[in-house]
Amino acid sequence: MTDYQRIAAALDFLRTNFQAQPSLEEVAAQAHWSPFHFQRKFQEWAGVSPKKFLQYLSLDHAKGLLRQQASVAEAAYATGLSGTGRLHHLFVTLEAMTPGEYRHGGAALAISYSFGESPFGTYLAASTAQGLCKLTFAENEAEALAELRAEWPNAALTAAERPSHVLLSRFFARTFSPTERLHLHLKGTxxxxxxxxxxxxxxxxxxxxxxxxxxxxxxxxxxxxxxxxxxxxxxxxxxxxxxxxxxxxxxxxxxxxxxxxxxxxxxxxxxxxx
Incomplete structure (x- = not known):
């Protein structure tokens, strides 16, 4: 088997059996490699570890169930996870919101935004309670706000300056203390x-x-x-x-x-x- 065929076999196995949450050893066996060698090869081909890929498949399946108005518990168990706590961790880690917030289209998520000035022009900063979720340079304030609404369509947007926005202005002014921290709230693959x-x-x-x-x-x-x-x-x-x-x-x-x-x-x- 070529490397491609081995990786393809492992990917097919994960897509078919993700609800059983297979171990690294079980997936590596599909590629006829040792777990150590498989982990390295999979990372090279897929760009993420086998564990992360399995998490992404689980999350995607759970999102589909939640869109059909399944409960968080139902989505967790149907995805093969041991409980709602693991599903909650997956969502917060990979989707930057809780399962409940996703189930309601992000409607429970409160985002505050404000415009500021930097040496490089006007910027839009947006934050949740967890941290800064967006920072974009804004040639047109209306267009920048529309982009924010498109990214978080069901969140409650409020024009308000959070403490993180104040820290950001000090960051651009180079008065930001090394002991201070700007927390980020990101969603992505x-x-x-x-x-x-x-x-x-x-x-x-x-x-x-x-x-x-x-x-x-x-x-x-x-x-x-x-x-x-x-x-x-x-x-x-x-x-x-x-x-x-x-x-x-x-x-x-x-x-x-x-x-x-x-x-x-x-x-x-x-x-x-x-």
Whole structure:
């Protein structure tokens, strides 16, 4: 069997048997590899670990049940999870909301938003009680707010400044204390979350290529997918996707404009030299 055939067999087995929550050893047996070798190969091909892939399948199935108005308990057990606590953990970790909030279309989720000014123009900051869920540079405030509503269609949006927004303004003013923390409340696929986590490890004033980011996320074979995940980053600047450039040395694309990307990098370089 080729590596592709082995991985395909494991993927088919997971899709068919995820409700039994199979162990790593059971899935590795489908590929005729040791658990250790299978874990490494699966990560290279799928971009996430077998455990994360199984979690994503479980979450997707539970979401379908909740959309059909199944109870949280019914969705948990029908997905093969041991209880509602495990389903709650999956949702909070991967979907940035509880199962109950998802079941009601995010209607129970309260999001406060405010506009602020930075050295790079106006920005929109949006936060839940758990942390900052969106930061975008806003050329047009109405369009930025419409984008926020589209991402969280059933959440209750309120124009209000949370403490995290005050911290953010101090961050741009360079008066942010190293002891302070800005918490993030992100929703994304396991692969996206892993790529965004790798972006957070790029030091200020330094650059990385797309292939470096993919490798740092242990996804060497997924450079194109890494680029897509970088482009979907919902939190500008704090998750520093602007520090990623092409392998040729060109700055490349940026969701909020190539000129702003160059300005961000120049500003950071000046700060680190100073």
């Amino acid at each position: 396991p692969f996206q979350l892993k790529i965004w986590e790798s972006l957070l490890r790029i030091p200020e004033g330094q650059l990385r290529t797309y292939s470096h980011v993919a490798a740092a996320a242990e996804s060497h074979a997924a450079v194109r997918a890494a680029g897509t995940a970088i482009g979907a980053n919902p939190v500008a600047y704090l998750i520093p996707c602007h520090r990623v450039i092409r392998g040729t040395g060109e700055l490349g694309q940026y969701r909020w404009g190539a000129t702003r990307k160059a300005a961000l990098l120049g500003w950071e370089a000046a700060q680190t030299v100073a």
